[in-house]
Amino acid sequence: MPIDPNAPLVLTAYRWVPSFVHGLVRDVRVRWACEEAGLAYAEDLIDVRHKPDGYEAVQPWKQVPALRDGDVRYFESGAILLHIAEKDARLLPPAGQARADTMSWFIAALNSVDPGAIELNNVNFFSRGQDWAEQRMPSLIEGLAKKLEPVAHRLAQRDWLAGEFSIADVLMIHVLMAIDSASDLISSQPTLAAYVERGKARPAWQQALADQLAAFERNTPKEN
């Protein structure tokens, strides 16, 4: 149970968000990594519609997550995961090909797969019904399917991207969950679907998700 109000790690997350993004807001990645590493963290919950004054000095785009570790502040879930992982070799091997594989697949999730996932979520949720969005969908799905092929190929022979479970899996599985929320690209691909299920079966993921949802539950606005 790593949530501890006195922990030196302080995670900034939202108090509440609408249900269609439950489990998708990116602080859950950090919660997951902390649970895997057994690292306690405190929560700093902020309002999604009314950000604290000066919050742009903490997170330039006024998004979450952000992390404070003692006096040091990080933003971007990818940077925070790397910082957490440097504390625990289980999440990022210290050297050799195991580290190289973890880092390469970790960055691949951020920069080769997530850009298509971001566009898909924009087309599907935020631009839905617009002419261009409807026209774009087929080629976007086709391009994303091609991006996912090497990921499935990699996972055909192994449970996790880089040998043992690592931050590469935290990130890739969470990106695949975002794709799954807006398409059937994951459910139609048995290797990828099974990989996401393996992630969801981990007690650390279940605790991380429960803790994100618990905050939303506690702080549901009265009008909703």
Added chain:
Amino acid sequence: MPIDPNAPLVLTAYRWVPSFVHGLVRDVRVRWACEEAGLAYAEDLIDVRHKPDGYEAVQPWKQVPALRDGDVRYFESGAILLHIAEKDARLLPPAGQARADTMSWFIAALNSVDPGAIELNNVNFFSRGQDWAEQRMPSLIEGLAKKLEPVAHRLAQRDWLAGEFSIADVLMIHVLMAIDSASDLISSQPTLAAYVERGKARPAWQQALADQLAAFERNTPKEN
């Protein structure tokens, strides 16, 4: 002059590409970081249209760059830059807020700015003339302009994103160059335009670019 055929670092890049992507192919980021750190590297040049057999085991999407460091192989320019930077504190401070700022802005370039740049380049170069691409352009430019605001704000008071020049700047400046190749978002923003110019003025960038272009020049197909 870090190119050395006997160096333990071996960078995979293309022998030749068409001129509209000169300077944009991502091996130039690695060349730039190596030049900044004074690290020698050898070139392993491959054909963009006919990849070597089995190349998908080196780079899952059969793209460049890839890096071999002795026996260890990396792919994804972001992962390679982190590996290079771990060898030289000038590119990535070892601890404290300076490291946190560098890592946060480094990942921001990859995951907050580059996804929009990737979509822009797709719309502008690879999907040009398609109905949806024409319709998408205004909202895409508007969204990207908003993403760039905090970057310009950060750079209004400083030359580089995280104090001294770092891998965050290598990545962010190269992403901005890609945006500049497809829009006037950079040239219309004096702070960002000046930042890119500061990057281009660095001898390490000039050498990196010259070395990428020299390979293309040497290997221009006869029919072109």
